[in-house]
Amino acid sequence: MRHLSFEPKRSPATYKPWSSRDHRSIILLLLQRCSSRQQLAQIHARMVRNRLVQDTFAVSRIIALLTSPSALFSMVYARRVFDQIPHPNLFMWNSMIRGYTHQRAPRDALSTFKLLLACGGSSPDTYTYAATARACAQLKGLPTGSAVHGLVMKCGFDSDMFVTSGIINFYNSCGKVDVARQMFDEMPHKDVVSWTSIISGYLQLDQLDEGFRLFDEMRKVGVVPNKVTVVSLLSACGQSQALERGRRLHSRILEHGWESDLAVSNSVVSMYAKCGETTDAMDAFEKMPARNAATWNALIGGFVQSGHCREALSMLQEMGCSHTRPDEITIATALSACAQLGDLQQGKRLHAFIEDNMITCDVFLGNALINMYAKCGDLAEAEAIFRNMPVRDVFSWTALISGYVQGNCYKKALSHFEEMRLSQVKANEVTLVSLLSACSQLGALDWGRRIHAYVEENEVRKDRCLQNALVDMYAKCGCIDIALQIFHQVRCKDAHTWNAMIGGLAANGHGREAIGLFHQMHQIGDVRPDSVTLMAVIGACGHSGLVKEGVAYFDSMSRLYGIVPGVEHYGCLVDLLGRAGLVDEAMDLIDKMPMTPNDLIWGSLLAACRIHGKMGLAERAAQNLIKLAPNDEGAHVLVSNLYAQAGRWDDVGHVRSLMGCKRIAKSPGCSTIEVNGVVHEFVAGDR
Known part of the structure; x- marks a missing residue:
């Protein structure tokens, strides 16, 4: 370790003892030039030896270095120094609170703020309240933040733009954008930070219309947006896949020359990629004069979020060829792509890359590995990684x-x-x-x-x-x-809300209530029915014997809702007709299907034929079912039972022989029952 030289060399003839003022000057000069934590430790030790640890300015400088995001950042070390000071000044208190917010340790920041109030030596100022408001926003603690807001008003800081912007940001983080908006509207003077805070609040709640309206109003009153404003809007466009808004914003960025900022350019790339516009994303990417790891991450991450996972993995390979080293975010994003694709082999290669390059597998990267292995079906490996994680x-x-x-x-x-x-x-x-x-x-x-x-x-x-x-x-x-x-x-309510309730009513024998709820959904008109909704409604008609209604809903899918019936909708209609004994009509429907019937449709028809004694159609259904599901146990058992019911024992023997040749065994029936909160499984013959 390189040691610092604290004193210039002097000859014995000119030697005079250093005064405390000389030591202080040298200490302050060394603190100004300090670039590593080891050097800072040496300086601190020298201060202790020369009894300068009570020097308020010098100690304030040490705490400032330790609490600002840099190579020297260490809140543990900062706290150790801070606790040795009998009477910290307000600058030290503010540094500690701000440092904890940088570390995203809001509880520590708030406990330090409470300690400041309890000590009574210094009164909080603008910087204190702004940093404390940021801690409340990180914690999303509404009662605590509201109490801090009360103190701000009591002490007369509610007219300070810096503090008010922090309180607005706090209410936004808690989803209380209406309270934040009221504060914003009452502000006599608004700067770019205030405007950006309220715009971000609406964007966080996916209220893009109001966010962009405020952005336009901001520009009209002469407040110039900063890169935080622009990046927030681009990010919201990407998350909501609001491509046209994103394009218009990109045009303004080009008009004002904001694309020269790397963070803004990265956000443009990310926005297009998240919207699934791979060509525009690549075009913006190629036009960038400078790129860093964050640029590649924006592109790869955007592709993954928009479902273009193959393209994301391809860009990872190009990143390697460009000699830009992938970081933890790159690898985690690529692992997410593997998870979505179910590509276990590529995921394993990325895991090997982590180990070969000795990349620190922290909790963030460990979680990405667990997710990848779990989604790819290797639950044993996912569990092993989980158990080996210290945190x-x-x-x-x-x-x-x-x-x-x-x-x-x-x-x-x-x-x-x-x-x-x-x-x-x-x-x-x-x-x-x-x-x-x-x-x-x-x-x-x-x-x-x-x-x-x-x-x-x-x-x-x-x-x-x-x-x-x-x-x-x-x-x-x-x-x-x-x-x-x-x-x-x-x-x-969204489509999933309506579908869950309509499907639940239908499955529990409340078919007419399910159809009534569907009519209510249609009348309200806020949510458009999707393919799942129509499948649930047709199923509800099947359970309630409403054949005409079910056929009518099926026929209206394309005409009223723009939904092309899929094989699952044909399956529901075949089941509806079969339950009603209209087996010939069900067969006619199958013959006219625009796609190949699957094994579920043939199985449904076979079950209907068995109930209503249609042996001719049953044999055709049975042949198609066995053909489509040659190794399916349930299909073979269904066909065997059909022949047994008709007394055709030779055919039963043939099916059973076929099952033996294919090594298909009939599994015993399995049921579950919950007793006192414990789920038990049992099969035929269990007690």
Whole structure:
């Protein structure tokens, strides 16, 4: 380690002891030139030896160096220095609070602010309240932030643009954009930071119309947008895939010459890529005079988000050829592409790249690996990585639990949630949506209720996805009344909300109520029915014997809703006709299908033929079913049962012999039952 020289060499004849003033001057000069934490430690040690640790200015400089984002940043070291000062000045307090917000440690920032108030030696100023408001925004703590807002007003800082912008940003982070807007409108003077804060609030709530309207108004009153404003708008366009808005914004960027800023150019590339405009994204990328790892990440990440995962992996290879080293974000994004594609081999190659290049596998990268292996079906490897991680956050648990749900290992997912809860890691909306899906598949009502209670007790944000999952779980577990209650509580219903409730009513024998709800959806008109909606409605008609209505809904799909019927819709109509005994009409429909019937359609027809004694059509259905599903156990058993019912035992023997040749064994019937919150599986013959 290189040591610092604190004193110039002097001959014995000219030697005079250094005064404290001389030492202080040298210390301040060295602090000004300090570039590493090792050097700073030496300077600090020298200050201790020369009793300069009480020098307010010098110690303030040390804390400032340690709390500003740089190579010297260390809040642990800063706190150690700070705690040794008997009477810190306001600059030191502000540095500590600001440093904790840089570290994204809002609780530490707020506890430091409370300590400042308790000590009473210094009164908070503009910088104190602005940094504290930022901590409240990071924490999304509405009660705490509201209390800080009250202090701001009491102390007369509510007229300060800097502080007010911070409070506006806090309310935006809590989703209280109406409160933020009221504060903004009451501000006598507004700078670019204030405008950007309120615009960002609307963008965070996907209210692009109001965000862009404010952007236009901002420019009209003569406030010039900064790169934060422009990047926020571009990011919102990419997230919402608002391509035309993004194009218009890009034109303004070119008019004002903002594209020379690397962050803005990266955001343009990302916006086009997220909107799926690969040509425009590549064009903007190629025109950039300078590129860094963030540029490549913007392009690759945008392609992944828009579903162009193959293109994303191709760009990763080009990045390697350009001699730009992939960082943790690049690798994590590429792993996400592999997860979406189910490309386990490419995912393993990326895992090997991490190990070969000794890239630190922190919790962020570890989570990406867990997600990739889980989504690609290698749950053993996902579990192994999870167990070997020294630190696991909510995303680690969510990736593993979601993988087990996707792999139909529902009981395993629920047991991991129990372990997660005991580990004191709080589940988020994504975790709980996956778990509710597991409950829906198992019919585990007690578990579903327990998870619902967890949502309420832990004040988990009930976004639309979580509410939809609750509706679906209760409906599939037969609790229609509770499902309807939650359904009516959803303020902004989307197609998934309506589909879950319509499908739930239909599956529980409330076909007419399901159709009534569909009519209500149609009358309100906020949400357009999709292919899943029509499938649920036709299915509801099938369960209620409403043949004419079901055929009418099928015929109206293209004409009224612009939905081309798929094979699944034909399957629902075949099932409807078969249930009503209209087997010949069902066969006629199959013959006229614009696509090849699948095994489910032939199976549905075969079941109808068996019930209504149509042996001629049944044989044709059986032949097609065996042809399409040569190794499907259920198909062979269905055909065998048909022949047995008709007393054609030679044909039964032939089917059984065929199953033996193909080594297809009839699995015993399996059911699940939930007793005292524990899901038990049992098969035929169990006790």
